[in-house]
Amino acid sequence: MSRWEPNARGRLEQAALALYGERGFEQVTVAEIAGRAGLTERTFFRHYADKREVLFAGASALQEILVGAVEEAPDAAAxxxxxAAALAAVGAMFDERRDLVRQRQAVIAANPELQERELIKLAALATALAGALRDxxxxxxxxxxxxxxxIAVFRVAFERWIDDPGRRGLAEVVRESFDELRTLAAGPSV
Structure with a gap:
């Protein structure tokens, strides 16, 4: 194999998701992921610390986008x-990778350890949003x-988006979910 391979990270992600879907997360090794991607284990470890990180490597980028959107929001905004606007802003990032995101969620849903890791990631995002708001x-x-x-509204919107046969954009589903929260919080109209 050559020393440099284009899009190694993307190829590793696609190979991992395909193998996780075929055989389950627990049954797949790093060597198998690297082999499916046409790369070495060493290349795998240059990009990911372990096979779980393939599923969670984007968390820091997501957090940066959310915090940046909060920082750039108009001062007068509630x-x-x-x-809501920050969470809708990440929609395009997910829309571009919809099929991979769906594969990722199926793998996580099938594994309690990965579900726990996903909840930890979401808690960290909520903490980051709160910190940006305090700032x-x-x-x-x-x-x-x-x-x-x-983050609770985002989780609901994300699940709805994953299951949406109409393939609406995530930003639209996020906005719709926040509208539903507002209606719910307002209580019954008299």
């Missing part, structure tokens, strides 16, 4: 509107409540 001057507990609520 905290929940800021978080905007939102006091506690409002910052934490907004960050946690935003």
């Amino acid at each position: 905290p929940m509107e800021v978080v 905007r001057g939102v006091p506690e507990p409002a910052a934490s409540l907004t960050g946690q609520t935003g």
Whole structure:
């Protein structure tokens, strides 16, 4: 094999997701992933610390995008509107990779250890959102409540998007889910 292979990271991700889907996460080795991708184990470990990281490597990029969107929001925007817009802003990133995202979610749904890891990732995102809101001057507990609520709404929207046969964009489903939360919070109309 050559020393440099184009898009090694993407090839490793695709190979891992295909193997996880075929045989289950637990039954797949790093050597098999690298072999399927036409790469070496050493190349695998240059990109990922272990086979779980293939599923979670994008978490820091996602967090950066969310925090950046909160920081760039208009000063007059309400905290929940800021978080809703930040979460909708990541929609295009997911839409571009919809099939891989669906494969990833199926693997995670089939493995309790990976489900736990996903929850930890989501908790970290909620904490990051709360921190970005505090940096905007939102006091506690409002910052934490907004960050946690935003991630809860995002989880629901994400699951709806994964199962959406109409292939609507994630941003649209996120906005729709926040609208439903607003309606629910307003209570019954008289």
